[in-house]
Amino acid sequence: MSSTLLILKQEYLKRVKKKSFIILTILMPFLIAGVYGLVIYFSIKDDTEERTIAVYDATNLFLGEFSDAGTTSYHFIPKEEYASLKTNLKGSGYYGLLFIPSDIYSNNQAQLFSEKQLPLELSEQIERKLSRFIENDKRQKVIAESGIPDLEERLSHTQTSVNLSTLKISQSGETKKSSSVVAFIASYAMGLIIYFFVFMYGAMVMRSVMEEKKSRIIEVIISSVKPSQLMAGKIIGTALVGLTQVAIWVILGGIGLVVVQSFFLSPDTAQQMGQSIMESQGQMNPAAMQAAQPNQVTEAMEMIGNLNLPLILFSFVFYFLGGYLLYSALLGAVGAAVDNDEDSQQMVFPVTFPLILSIMLLFPIAKNPEGALAFWCSIIPFTSPVAMMARVPYDLPLWELLLSMGLLVLTTIVCIMAAAKIYRIGLLMYGKKVNIKELIKWLRYKG
Amino acid sequence: MELFEARDVNKVFASTQALTNVSISVKEQSIFGLLGPNGAGKTTLIRIINQITAPDSGEIFLNGKKMNRTDISQIGYLPEERGLYKKMKIGEQAIYLAQLKGMSYRDASNNLKKWFEKFDIMPWWNKKVEELSKGMQQKVQFITTVVHQPKLLIFDEPFSGFDPINANLLKKEILNLKAEGATIIFSTHNMGSVEELCDHIALINKSKKIEDGPTNEIRMKYKTNIFDIKYRGEFRNVDLALGTDYKIISHDESEKGNTLKVQYLNGKSNNELLSAIMPAAEIMSFEELIPSMNDVFIKAVEESNKI
Numbered sequence: 001m002s003s004t005l006l007i008l009k010q011e012y013l014k015r016v017k018k019k020s021f022i023i024l025t026i027l028m029p030f031l032i033a034g035v036y037g038l039v040i041y042f043s044i045k046d047d048t049e050e051r052t053i054a055v056y057d058a059t060n061l062f063l064g065e066f067s068d069a070g071t072t073s074y075h076f077i078p079k080e081e082y083a084s085l086k087t088n089l090k091g092s093g094y095y096g097l098l099f100i101p102s103d104i105y106s107n108n109q110a111q112l113f114s115e116k117q118l119p120l121e122l123s124e125q126i127e128r129k130l131s132r133f134i135e136n137d138k139r140q141k142v143i144a145e146s147g148i149p150d151l152e153e154r155l156s157h158t159q160t161s162v163n164l165s166t167l168k169i170s171q172s173g174e175t176k177k178s179s180s181v182v183a184f185i186a187s188y189a190m191g192l193i194i195y196f197f198v199f200m201y202g203a204m205v206m207r208s209v210m211e212e213k214k215s216r217i218i219e220v221i222i223s224s225v226k227p228s229q230l231m232a233g234k235i236i237g238t239a240l241v242g243l244t245q246v247a248i249w250v251i252l253g254g255i256g257l258v259v260v261q262s263f264f265l266s267p268d269t270a271q272q273m274g275q276s277i278m279e280s281q282g283q284m285n286p287a288a289m290q291a292a293q294p295n296q297v298t299e300a301m302e303m304i305g306n307l308n309l310p311l312i313l314f315s316f317v318f319y320f321l322g323g324y325l326l327y328s329a330l331l332g333a334v335g336a337a338v339d340n341d342e343d344s345q346q347m348v349f350p351v352t353f354p355l356i357l358s359i360m361l362l363f364p365i366a367k368n369p370e371g372a373l374a375f376w377c378s379i380i381p382f383t384s385p386v387a388m389m390a391r392v393p394y395d396l397p398l399w400e401l402l403l404s405m406g407l408l409v410l411t412t413i414v415c416i417m418a419a420a421k422i423y424r425i426g427l428l429m430y431g432k433k434v435n436i437k438e439l440i441k442w443l444r445y446k447g
Numbered sequence: 448m449e450l451f452e453a454r455d456v457n458k459v460f461a462s463t464q465a466l467t468n469v470s471i472s473v474k475e476q477s478i479f480g481l482l483g484p485n486g487a488g489k490t491t492l493i494r495i496i497n498q499i500t501a502p503d504s505g506e507i508f509l510n511g512k513k514m515n516r517t518d519i520s521q522i523g524y525l526p527e528e529r530g531l532y533k534k535m536k537i538g539e540q541a542i543y544l545a546q547l548k549g550m551s552y553r554d555a556s557n558n559l560k561k562w563f564e565k566f567d568i569m570p571w572w573n574k575k576v577e578e579l580s581k582g583m584q585q586k587v588q589f590i591t592t593v594v595h596q597p598k599l600l601i602f603d604e605p606f607s608g609f610d611p612i613n614a615n616l617l618k619k620e621i622l623n624l625k626a627e628g629a630t631i632i633f634s635t636h637n638m639g640s641v642e643e644l645c646d647h648i649a650l651i652n653k654s655k656k657i658e659d660g661p662t663n664e665i666r667m668k669y670k671t672n673i674f675d676i677k678y679r680g681e682f683r684n685v686d687l688a689l690g691t692d693y694k695i696i697s698h699d700e701s702e703k704g705n706t707l708k709v710q711y712l713n714g715k716s717n718n719e720l721l722s723a724i725m726p727a728a729e730i731m732s733f734e735e736l737i738p739s740m741n742d743v744f745i746k747a748v749e750e751s752n753k754i
Contacts, residue, residue, distance in 0.1 A: 006546055014535075216530030220591070223497040223524040224547040226516065428499070430528075441461075 003225040007233025015241045025245050029252050051095035056082035058102040065133050090115055183393045191362040191390035197320055201242045202327040209335030218427050227424045235328050315392045322408040323385025326415055333419035336426035337434045354382035362390055369394040379404050381411035418443055450475040450630040451599055456505035458491055465491040467654045480645035481634040484748055487651045489634050493601055497524050520549040523597035527604045529588050531576045538572035541591050548595040562590040581608050600631045638740035650747055657751045669743045673710045673736045680728030688727035704731055
């Protein structure tokens with residue numbers, strides 16, 4: 001058996017046989033599903049807080065119109081109480097104080113006072129109630145004045161709600177149903193997964209190198225095999241661990257999807273998921289939200305199916321491997337260069353900074369995949385694994401994808417060569433505080 | 448027949464000269480002592496032999512042929528700073544290391560078991576390294592160095608970390624390996640073991656080889672012509688007989704016999720000393736004091752530092 005293969009096998013088995021690997025691999029999907037499940041749950045679950053809103057209605061028109069909704073109830077109060085409450089809301093037991101001025105019909109203005117920051121939902125609810133009532137009232141008056149029979153019924157027929165399906169025209173002229181929300185979820189998830197994998201497995205390679213150096217087994221090993229063989233075996237072995245994990249997750253995910261499809265998937269789950277992800281980022285994208293109204297499971301499924309799955313899968317494996325090779329080579333070199341944990345912390349940050357940057361930019365990139373930010377981040381090799389994965393679900397020009405892939409391959413090769421040099425020199429270097437300047441000096445060494 | 452040869456090896460690290468035109472040749476089935484103070488360049492030379500570092504210039508040969516990467520499976524190397532994978536079981540680990548040296552799983556496993564029995568550590572086969580004492584780990588490291596039956600063995604401070612009993616066991620094994628045909632390069636600061644084990648030594652100081660030759664010849668070279676003489680007779684007579692050509696270092700008179708430590712100065716010989724004394728006293732024993740390896744080491748290094 002060749003040395004590289006032997007090392008590869010050793011590295012692979014060492015990790016796969018670990019209990020922590022098995023546990024993590026099985027638990028991770030549930031954990032992630034759990035976290036997102038919670039986010040979704042909290043974002044769509046009913047508010048359970050009991051609130052009483054005091055209402056002072058100067059118009060005397062709304063009494064009885066404010067029916068209690070959910071956990072919010074309304075209590076109408078006279079003018080005198082309004083004046084005292086306004087200065088002394090705290091301790092009154094009221095959650096908020098609504099003032100409906102007498103000129104609301106002409107001004108369209110009302111005021112809601114409260115101690116705390118009011119939930120958006122509540123103020124929207126009140127706004128809706130007021131608007132609907134006034135609108136209705138005005139309309140009734142118009143109808144009565146016009147004297148046209150059946151006007152109300154005829155008007156109600158004019159109410160329209162348009163459902164906009166977004167369709168994409170491919171080069172062959174075919175149109176496909178696409179969903180910005182589904183693509184957004186896919187793109188965001190892909191970027192995240194790549195990020196975690198590159199980081200997790202790159203760090204694993206680094207720790208493994210550091211362990212060999214620290215335990216001083218390294219000199220025995222490199223008197224048996226070339227450092228490059230050791231590094232190759234280590235990096236490939238660890239990559240296979242990652243792919244094994246992905247394979248297990250794909251299988252688990254497949255099973256999970258079937259289960260979800262047959263039991264739980266409600267019509268607008270996909271939309272809610274999209275919404276909650278956007279909300280969790282503190283931003284809203286109404287265009288994307290309104291664009292997608294997948295009413296049925298089949299439609300959601302169709303849209304997932306209409307994503308270019310083979311391309312996404314291929315790109316995922318490509319960018320995972322590319323990004324992983326790039327960063328694990330660099331991190332491996334860092335592991336070889338330092339001989340204690342503190343120094344490694346200092347070195348890891350500058351090396352992984354582009355990766356961290358790319359995850360920070362993931363949201364804006366996924367939101368606007370055709371923008372300049374998205375373009376440049378997905379072309380520059382150090383950020384492209386994450387950034388490009390966020391763009392792939394949206395169908396992008398082929399040349400951009402090819403350019404990005406080509407640059408990534410080139411950079412990875414150059415970095416591996418540089419890393420191999422640092423690796424070879426660093427492995428037997430002890431007791432020397434290494435910084436970036438020192439590493440650059442090593443790169444200039446010959447032999 | 449030379450098993451290993453290094454010719455005019457040079458190596459520079461950044462601004463430090465680690466080796467300057469160092470040449471050594473190691474006879475087959477012999478023990479070659481590579482000596483020198485800390486930082487002299489021994490480890491660099493050893494790493495060059497192991498193909499861990501490449502020399503800037505110079506060549507190395509194994510069995511008369513220029514060495515290349517594939518030859519390292521014929522070398523067993525026990526580095527000075529050594530360790531093992533802490534979380535791995537020692538049996539499994541030893542097999543892995545033997546496989547890296549090109550052994551098949553089965554051969555590795557069989558040979559290792561023999562060695563583990565010999566060193567009395569078979570019960571630890573399935574233990575993790577972190578559970579082992581340092582001495583025990585050293586044994587495992589020694590075994591993994593020799594298990595693939597390499598032609599050339601390189602031991603860098605093999606005795607460090609061993610108690611005297613295990614150090615003896617190790618010495619015996621090293622001599623055994625030599626008897627079985629192995630050639631050994633041995634680097635140490637323990638001069639006692641050099642005298643005991645080495646057939647040939649080379650002494651390196653400040654990147655240059657300053658001494659090279661069979662151990663006994665080197666010691667002879669550094670002798671200072673001092674003799675221990677036991678005699679019967681009057682010291683006064685002896686003193687008179689020796690005159691100014693000889694320097695008496697010390698003398699002692701006792702009922703068992705008188706002793707004398709004497710050094711002859713340049714131009715004289717052992718026999719001349721003997722014949723100078725003979726008329727004055729009856730010689731009971733006459734022994735030339737050969738300097739210990741320790742003395743040779745210190746003297747050689749100090750002299751070369753003066754230059």
